[in-house]
Amino acid sequence: MRYVIFLLFTILLLSCTTTLKEGGGDNIKHQLSIEPVFHSSHEPEKKSAPFSDVVQVGDIYYLSGQIGMDHSTRTLVDGGITAETKQALENIKAVLKHHGLELDDVVKATVILDDIQDFSAFNEIYQAYFPQKPARTTFAAEALARGAKIEIEVVAIKVAQ
Structure with missing residues (x-):
């Protein structure tokens, strides 16, 4: 059961990451990686x-x-x-x-x-x-x-x- 939950969580996390990249996630990623x-x-x-x-x-x-x-x-x-x-x-x-x-x-x-x-x-x-x-x-x-x-x-x- 733990493995199923882990697998579902991983799939959910990966889909969120893909959604962010498609919806302008590069901009969010850029803002978070700004060097002083x-x-x-x-x-x-x-x-x-x-x-x-x-x-x-x-x-x-x-x-x-x-x-x-x-x-x-x-x-x-x-x-x-x-x-x-x-x-x-x-x-x-x-x-x-x-x-x-x-x-x-x-x-x-x-x-x-x-x-x-x-x-x-x-x-x-x-x-x-x-x-x-x-x-x-x-x-x-x-x-x-x-x-x-x-x-x-x-x-x-x-x-x-």
Whole structure:
């Protein structure tokens, strides 16, 4: 009896696989086998960084976190949480632009604050950059790289046009 059930299950499974291939299953198979692309930075100073600025999987772009660093001077901008938030978001805009994306393509953001008391000031700036309201996680951490007050990472989707 077990062999009969096994045989019937195998036949059913094979017929489903055939149906998927005939009905566009190649597209499903293609989507599931997409290889990630690890993009190096567009900034010469970051070419040897131990991480990718962007990892692309199909049409999804995972950006590494950005802090409020002025990339021309390689130092944090002056002005506290407000200035650092603006600079971090401008850095994100620059990376997105390099890959043919815009802030409107962002669907998820993760925000790390050095001090949760900065939440309101950060949020005021953030809202101006993301009127589409992507999903977001915000939390505070003990200390951030280079003494930054904020780090923001995003996920964006390139929509075919």
